Amino acid sequence: MxxxxxxxxxxxxxxxxxxxxxxxxxxxxxxxxxxxxxxxxxxxxxxxxxxxxxxxGGLSVAATREVLEKMYGPGMSPLDSVGKAQFAMTNSRPVIEDEAWEAASKQTEELIEQLGWQVRQTNPARQTLTSALATLSRLGQTEQLKLLEGYAQAARQVAQAEMELLVQEPDADALIERAIVWTALGDIVFSALRRFAQEDIAYGGSAKQ
Amino acid sequence: MxxxxxxxxxxxxxxxxxxxxxxxxxxxxxxxxxxxxxxxxxxxxxxxxxxxxxxxGGLSVAATREVLEKMYGPGMSPLDSVGKAQFAMTNSRPVIEDEAWEAASKQTEELIEQLGWQVRQTNPARQTLTSALATLSRLGQTEQLKLLEGYAQAARQVAQAEMELLVQEPDADALIERAIVWTALGDIVFSALRRFAQEDIAYGGSAKQ
Missing domain, CATH: 1.10.10 (Arc Repressor Mutant, subunit A)
Known part of the structure; x- marks a missing residue:
């Protein structure tokens, strides 16, 4: 055409x-x-x-190019391709190495340790979480740290269901494509559903659980 | 100073x-x-x-101004201020009114109906979810719809914990500020924890649940 x-x-x-x-x-x-x-x-x-x-997904052209390169990198298992592409699509955040950052970085380590999850040092989401925790600390909003464990449980729950669905896909390229699209869209879907739930809890209250 | x-x-x-x-x-x-x-x-x-x-939070200057205006709008209850500010911080998405959009919009309605949640028509997250579902449909990735209910449960779980923590704050301005900051940061925290969980499930597998 x-x-x-x-x-x-x-x-x-x-x-x-x-x-x-x-x-x-x-x-x-x-x-x-x-x-x-x-x-x-x-x-x-x-x-x-x-x-x-x-x-x-809100990715930049540069980030999209990197994701595509990783997705179709030769000689990698589908899972490795997905992993590398996911790393590429996680925005790196500006690092301000102040006291708040140091403390937040330690909180991130401790949370991973406490969860018992295997998360590589190179996973850029470590920096994402540290950045969010440092911001909370700079704003004096440390109460919110109490929510972390519940968030981790919810995240694991959806990740588990995602993985179970994904491995049913027999075609390697299709598997990679689905994993990448859903990585980006899943964040957005969760954010929308969380806004729905917040509104229902604040104003409705009569919802079925 | x-x-x-x-x-x-x-x-x-x-x-x-x-x-x-x-x-x-x-x-x-x-x-x-x-x-x-x-x-x-x-x-x-x-x-x-x-x-x-x-x-x-990744908000634009214009969106930030609107959030601040809503946050400190006079004559509103704290909950209304939070609700209005949350609406302002939800990105509106480009709407392409094609068949995929129509079908996705119906899926959004059906999901809300099925959950039994009270979500106003004006909630911009409806458009966010519809946009994500339309994208899945355009890419032929409709299998992922099976994940929606689990996502909704996870979202409700964290929203409930958030609300319980929030209402313990006695000062109205502090309550609004905390709700707004956590609305933005919560999405980011969840996204990071989901990446952790994905990595642990894909490569670790030995994690505690």
Whole structure:
């Protein structure tokens, strides 16, 4: 198909597709004349994935490129590809190495220790959690630390269900794609459902548990 | 204190403070000469809050201004202030009114109905969830819908604990501030813990439940 058709199928404007091509998020089509190229179904699929990561997952073009590189890195098991792509899609946070940061970093270590989870030192989510805990401490809102264990239990619960569903997918590429999309979308889905629950608890109260 | 001291206390650079003053995120200090102003402890507290919302919560300057306006809106109960500020901090998503969106919107309604939760039509998280579900459908990843109910249970679990902790705060302004900060940070904390749990389940497996 030509670029106009690719645009129609994916709802991505032609100039945006050209931008993604230049940025290496999409491989070039097969050139049929000096100013025309043909695109395949694989381009439709890839473009939909890029669009999901950028528009809904909120990833930058640079982060998306890195995620794609890790997703389809050669010689890795599907699980390793997913792991590396997940690391790439976790925003690194500005580190301010003050007292609050030091204390928060220790709280992160202690929480992981207490949970008994195996989390690599290189997992960028360590920094994400430390940053959030340091912010709480700078604002004097340390009461909220009491919520951490309940959060960890809830997170484990959903991660377990996710993994069980994921391993039912027999195709390695499809498995990786699903894991990556759901990593980004799952955060958003949880955030929306938490807002729903907050509203129901604050105003409704009559809800079924 | 002078602006340099305000900057030192909050770790926010002076030019950024001036920008926030121009943008109305921070009230003006008390002018002591034509080019100097004095700032109070209330400025330190407000600036730390603004910094948390922008740097860690990832809010835009415009969204932060709206959240602050709602937080301190006159004549509202603390719970109403929190609710309005929460609405303001939920990103609205680009709506593409295609078939996938229509179907996703119906799925959102059905899920709320099934949960028996009272969620207002104006809650912007409805749009957030619909957008995520529409993306899944466009990518052909509808298997993930099976995870929604578990997500909802986990979300309700943490929201309940949050609310119980919150209502222990006797001061109305402090209650609002805590609710808002934790709304933003809670999403980030959950996301980090979910990444931890995913890694532990994928590679560790020996974790305590």
């Amino acid at each position: 030509r670029i106009a058709e690719l645009s129609r199928r994916t709802d991505v404007p032609v100039p945006t597709i050209k931008y993604y091509l230049r940025e290496g998020l999409l491989s070039a089509g097969e050139r049929t004349s000096h100013n025309q190229a043909q695109y395949a179904e694989s381009h439709v699929r890839r473009l939909r994935l890029v669009k999901a990561l950028i528009e809904v | 002078r602006i340099a001291e305000l900057s030192r206390r909050t770790d926010v650079p002076v030019p950024t403070i001036k920008y926030y003053l121009r943008e109305g995120l921070l009230s003006a200090g008390e002018r002591t000469s034509h080019n100097q102003a004095q700032y109070a402890e209330s400025h330190v507290r407000r600036l730390r809050l603004v910094k948390a919302l922008i740097e860690v």
